[in-house]
Amino acid sequence: MTRRADGKRATTRTRIGLVVVATTAILAAVAGCSGDDSPLPSSTLGQAAPATTAPAQAAPDTSCNPRASLKPTGALPQPGHMPAGSYMAEIQKNGRLVLGTSQDTLLFSSRNPFTGKVEGFDVDMGRQIAEAIFGNPDKIQIKVIPYDKRVSSAADGSVDIVADTMTANCARWKDVNFSSIYYEAGQRVLVSSDSPAKRIEDLGGKKVCAASGSTSLGNIGKIASKPIPVAKATFGDCLVAFQQNEVEAISTDDTILAGMAAQDPYAKVVGPKFTQEPYGMAMSKDHPEFTQFVNAVLAKNRANGTWTATYNRWLGDFGTAPAPPVAQYR
Template sequence: MVTSTSTSTSTSTDRNRGRGRAAALRGARTAAALALLASGALVLGAGGPQESSPTAGAPRQVPLAAQQEQAGQSEQSGQADCDLYRSVPASTEDGPAVKAVKAKRSLVVGIDLNSYRWGSRNPNTGQVEGFDIDLARAIGTAIMGDPEKVVLKAVPTADRIKFIQEGRVDIIVRTMSITCERLEQVSFSRPYFTTSQRVLVPRSSPAKTMDEALNGATACAASGSSAEEELKTRPVKQLITVQNHLDCLVQMQLGKVDATMTDDGLAASQAAQDQTVRVLDGEVRPGVMGIAMLKTSTDLTARVNQVLNDYYTGGSWRRAYDTWLKPYLLDDADRHWPTPR
């Protein structure tokens, strides 16, 4: 199934991880690929999950019941009433929300087309691909039973919650951090990836630390992102917000911003695209990513949690990580699978 829409032109711990990303730059793609990647974003038709190379061994399996028990004891962000790991128990049952989705014969999944290796169009093949794309297709196919009933729809960073609340998408699989504020607006699945905020600067910048890069600087972040919230607490000279995080990279290329803050995985992907920028050591706001849905779609959230559990224990999560992200994050997959503490 193919529908169409348009979005704006695309522009978004340690010391060892910083060195790993810097090393990844030397073999990364050039900025020419960025120009192709940042062409218009379109809603995409359905497609089945892509098979990744099964080079990695089976991941460490964590029973979902144990995860949920741990999640119930977890306190995140310093707020006892806000547990970023808590979600509804996994289930294979079709409740009202799942039945409604099946009745309209398509599951609409909000995705990103601006994040290299997460969700982007391959300029050589024209195919949409990445870690989140594999996950989105796996979830959609598991719930609908037919890959042709999965519709991928491009969603700007700033509009993710609005698209859910307005019913323009059924779920969002788009590097979306779970936060206490967002938990009041939408429902989230159990976390599926750990994250933190990192800073990119031009290679010509003398900055060696995050503080040096941001103090008195013109800094950029995607509107509505965790990075924007963090930058509001920093002594920057000016905060520039854009619809999609990749717009910040374009602003940096044009010399209009001194630094960009974004999720660590997205920072690594930007540095992989453009060898004229680098990721600084240091990170802030450690957190987790999840899949967002309407707060009233409890049974849909439960179904997504079941798919996530199967996706991980079956080895697909690790294979997707090794295929799309490990060449640039340079960490073992288990480091990024969220386990409640």
């Protein structure tokens, strides 16, 4: 990659960005006619949303252990025979589990360009819950939701469950229940391949993008060298903004950044993890028995190798699967 005399990245990256915009538009069109149950968001994917500086962040809420969820009680019921009066029975009656997730997080929840289906590690987490309820993992409806609607969608019942690279924290626990932790991630930074930056601290005064409503956005503003947080509707929009030279970098969980780097030969992920991001699935607080049920499914799948097989399917390129996160209960 070359640079212009003014130090900006040359037009190669901009051209790549325009290709990504066009490709994303094609994916949206494919998805719209694929028969997928997932509705497309109202905003146009791939078009960079206007940049907004992140608001001042309050001190983190440490009033709880965000990793500790509700302990399962008893054995799992047989698929198709959910306890009367339980939320699982209501889901069974509805004929499908409604999963809230994104469609542009490669490896975790992204649209397959050939089938138009949303797939990935997070989606498979949802499919495993559907299989436990129905005996069929395909009894699932995927509802694409924005990052900043993940908590509200779970809280108000717009979806049955959210699995969307979502960090369990104390502030969110006040509005929703989280499952036990199903994945351990950490925040890093993506920069151009010719960038001298080695870590987030090297980006002081530079624009660094993250999705609105993500913990990543607030974490950028806490760095002592004062990088400038820039909010976009999705991380897909961040990638387009990065490729069009609107921002210097993107910062979020390492797993999400790895998917972005795989799409852009002129990008690299740098620096150590500077946060811990324990992922949990979010559900309404109105149905604690559902959270306990989900935790029982996760416990079973940790023990029988399903979690490891899911990791190897989607994230095996990162190396040997680690041990599944150990469940903690309240």
